[in-house]
Amino acid sequence: MDHRPVVRILSAVGMGLAVTSAWAHTGAGITGGFASGFMHPLFGADHVVAMVAVGLWGAFLGTPAIWVLPVTFPLVMTIGGALGVMGVPLPGVEIGIALSAIVLGAMVAFAVRPPLWIAAIIVATFAIFHGHAHGTELPNAADPIAYSLGFVVATGLLHLAGIAIGLVVRWRHGKTLVQACGVAISMAGVFFLVHPLA
């Protein structure tokens, strides 16, 4: 009898149970740093819609974009993050973030299917702005490693959420629904762009 699945399941459960105490601590320290980093993208609606749009567009484009875009984004985000950490100013960060929602939403809304390398460049360009916004907060974090892990994981989970939403293209009216999501994301981006100027 093959006991490997049982061992693996028990291992996963054991690991999950053993680390519950690590998350009981909130506020300062390692868990507080992770929680702060994790919540940072989630508290910014402009971050949220853009991250979801990356996953959505990737799902819309299909393989291999469905994983290339969510992999490209965090890797390039580190460049912007590193600039933010080092205090290198990047002009128009908030405008760039708002534009990311507009452009990526429009890509989905109009079902734009560029070559993979062009899609990756578009995503990477906007990733720098998002990374810079996160990176400027990193030096103030209670635990920088935990903080960076937190916001990278949150960013990735938002991508996965976008991918999950994008998978509805397989439904009967799924493509229309996904394009409608793209329209909503673009409109949100316009709001974020206009709102600070109003």
Added chain:
Amino acid sequence: MKRAVRLTVAAALALASVDASAHGSVKGLGTFFSGFIHPLLEPSHLVGLIAMALLIGPRWESVRRAELCFIVAVLLGGVWAAFGPPLATDTALMAGAALIGLAVVVARPLPVVFYAVAACFVGLGIGIGSRPDPSPGAAPWILLAGSCLGAVVWFANMSQLVHAMRKPWMHILVRVFGSWVTASSILVLALVVSGNASSRRPTTDRPPTVNPVDLSDLRRN
């Protein structure tokens, strides 16, 4: 080797479940178990473990000797922590994790020696970085032993979990996780290079030390 891993995992689960099943007040994990979960609570160690698991898990059958290298390296690192001078390994571990994460993203077969070297690097970093605070009695030794055993057990668990992810979309997920490891590691390295590390948690100068965890204090906070 598989039987040994299973027995170790079973023992770890039996030991690790004490805290989760407690009712009423919990006084703390105790010295050994504090050390046992230390690799999970020390961010640089956790990142190193995850990176190695993501690297070795998908090719476990062909590179499982790297696990042995990891075990030996952790033990050697533990010996250094016990008898050698203090040495901060956070930065080195993050740099190693960044490279390992990239290797996971690329997902190309690499020479076996790469896996062995990576395992030794991470294992040594974790072992050396598990140096306990000096205190009288046997507590530092117990703490260190728990940390080293914990590192081995958690790594075995993680790599087997990754190894169990056989479906194509799971392989993609592994690459995505690898990108997360690289991204977070590079950001921290940028922080170190820029010299803007928070004064509350220096990542370069002072080597991290292991202390027994008092859960009752954590829950009060």
